[in-house]
Amino acid sequence: MESGGLWGVLGQASNVAQLVGVDALGLVSMVEDRGYLHRLLLGARTADELRAAQHEIDMYIRLIPLIALVDGSSNRRDKPAMEGVADAVKDSSNRHISFPARVSGFTEILLQGDSILCNDGEQPLGTVDQQEQKTLDIEELVDLCACIEESCPGFSKFNYFQIVHATDNFSDNSNIGRGGFATIYKGQLPNGLVVAIKRLNEHAQKFDFKSELQLARIQHTNLIKLLGWCIHGKERILVYEFANKGSLHHYIFDKTRKSLLDWPKRLNIIKGVAEGLVYLHTHSMLWIVHRDLKPDNVLLDYNMNPKISDFGSARSLSSDVAEGHTSRVVGTSGFKPPEYASRGVYSVKTDVFSFGVLVLVIISGRKNSILDKQRDTVGDLVRDAWHMWREGRLHELVDPSLGSEYELAQILRCIQVALLCTQEDPTVRPTMPDVAAMLSSGGMILLNDLNLPAELSYEVKEGDMASTCVSQTSQTVDITITSSAPVSTRVRIIIAQEVI
Template structure:
């Protein structure tokens, strides 16, 4: 750990105790990939976030977090220093006074503070941060747990990617690796990673796509595991809205009509491209940056239908049908103008 943190401030354990009031519970501001996070104040008045490793945390998780020590980007959280004291392993970061994105995006009171302009800047900032992780960080780093809780907001609402406890370095930007220990959060995990433990930079691309849809809609992406779901209801609903040219129904009601329709449409279509089931069909984050940063660039492809979706069973404005490929199950989704939908599951008699 000391070698990895060379060049960063080494804090004395007594400084850490003073800053956190002896790790007082009232100073806890969250939980990271391998431990609790405390708000602290250094003698000069600087507010910091102090991450204290859980005594049961795997050393691999701590070392993964230390990959961050070598990262320097405006949209990646900045490591300030560290402390080792006996079994204590502590990292000190910039403190983000506006907390995590999920505190705003799912909160009906705080949500209006994120107007569309701020949400769009969060989306583009995250894009730039992930491009850096994937291509310019010397590591080809895959975060593996991108979600609103791991996006921190500074005083200007600029997003900072945080919590690298699950991150892994690849041998190249097109490499695939396997793991028997799948981490991450349901609703954000790419299908190939959730089911087979396969991860690559395209794993983060999928998670980014979900993040964008959540930022636009204020909704969560629920995976219906018992129904063979792989991408989530938010992805499927958005795909219907995009196909039927009614993406305005996706927009968070808290935004009212104060948003750029063209930006919403472009962001939603890019998100659907990112959230496709087959990683080979997903764009790279460099492609995503190009598509979001230039209105003159036409989007190169249409997002494929989410798995199990079939057309033509009824009026497509009101009803869509999903049929399981490996079972005799038909799922019917009745979609109204509201962002929620009603599902009916019909199980047919097995074929003789």
């Protein structure tokens, strides 16, 4: 190894030593010994390891202030919105970590649920609704449930000990699902009725519970029925009708079970979900937006009829053309429309986009993954469907498990409707009544005026971005490191509370 190369290696070693708190001069003196020098002279392998170690340590040290900022965000809820990043925060050891009062060019730092720090030059999505931050007020909820019980026949109060008995004291054997804010149990009541029991955990907030209670006021064959409530001490429990076959997710993504979903059943599910959304958007007089439509939240009864479930994220609007704005963007990656995922804007067209993705999932048996690259707003499944439409290959999207037992014209019509629903501009997406009409029609659908997703007009160069993702059940931390960008534009942190 040339002397210049050796000193380069030693320089890298010194940098790493400084980062981890090792005396650099002591390290160099160790290298002067023949044995250590021999080990360093093994060549590029050792040098690469040192560089990698330095890179990793450098990355994590640069993330410490941001992680500390996230950890401390809950303590700063009542402070005015910041025009950048605070000039100093405290880490867990109570030391101050300083960085510029305004960090320019951050790719994105988004703290969903507590606060939001935006891209440079952008405004926050809006102040966080203080009502959404309050923990559950037990007395207030009891009064609300009692009031709904009086006005909604079929919605009643359940005895807590009856529920404990029905679930075998909330045993693991009775557990049929778990989410960020609740656990679902299967239980049998004394009269023999089998029910689904949602037990909210301590992190659940008032609006999660209230949103679910909207179901008590609406009834439709394609919406899961809310039967009653129970509040006992700190326990908050909702009781639903039980869907025998479980969720669509357990069928459509399972290699064995998906064969049980022939085309007539899949078409029935598509049309049933559409009718359920039509009711939510128009006939319920509440203009309810579900905001988290996905296979997990479509339950199937004994006859494989679909029932939309999980209304913890649902919101009501003043009309079918109104928009809402939130800083608490919930929902599932791959099913959220661009305007909602990026700006927190939701409307009935939010569900239309999610429905379009759901239709493509049902037809293809594939997931819609949001690729970890710049400007991916629609996901790979939607993108592939658009490409196939442009190239006249829509038939290639059909799930191979269907074999040849389907009517191609029906499938092509459903895919075309899905493409209309997944347009990026919400104003050009059809309404759900229009969608239901198109699905029932035997006529051709003209797609000449479709607006292609913007990302189909350019290609993202390979190597521009390297990324690392860390996710948890109730909290998602999505960290993207852009290797070719300046340090101040390298990190995107997203904290998203997912609700069941």
